[in-house]
Amino acid sequence: MITKRIVPLGEMVLLKAIRADRTQGxxxxxxxxxxxRSLGHMVIAVGEDVSLVEAGDVAIIHGNGAFVTMDxxxxxxxxxxxxxxxxxxxxxxxx
Numbered sequence: 001m002i003t004k005r006i007v008p009l010g011e012m013v014l015l016k017a018i019r020a021d022r023t024q025g026x027x028x029x030x031x032x033x034x035x036x037r038s039l040g041h042m043v044i045a046v047g048e049d050v051s052l053v054e055a056g057d058v059a060i061i062h063g064n065g066a067f068v069t070m071d072x073x074x075x076x077x078x079x080x081x082x083x084x085x086x087x088x089x090x091x092x093x094x095x
Contacts, residue, residue: 006068008047011082014068015041015059016075040089050082058089 008014018040040058053059065080 004070006045006070006077006079008045008050008079010047011049012047012079013050013053013059013082013085014044014046014077014079015061015065016044016077017041018058044077047082052082052085053088059085060087060089062086 006014041061043053043055043057043059045055046053061080061084063080063084065078065084068077068079070077
């Protein structure tokens with residue numbers, strides 16, 4: 001069996017959306033609403049020229065990228081340029 005993975009090149013970043021399935025009050029959202037409500041984008045992999053984020057970071061982005069689908073992977077992923085990243089979420093201790 002051959003296993004494939006996506007390797008971003010240069011300044012490209014591979015992401016997948018983190019979706020909210022409930023509101024802050026605990027109400028379950030229908031699938032249509034989940035698609036519109038993103039909690040950020042998980043960085044899956046980065047190209048060799050990327051310096052602002054690394055795999056595992058949660059990024060806030062601007063714009064769209066190139067959508068990528070793979071057999072056996074349920075979530076859609078997409079590639080963007082590093083310059084489309086506006087920021088990343090960090091945990092702050094004690095708050």
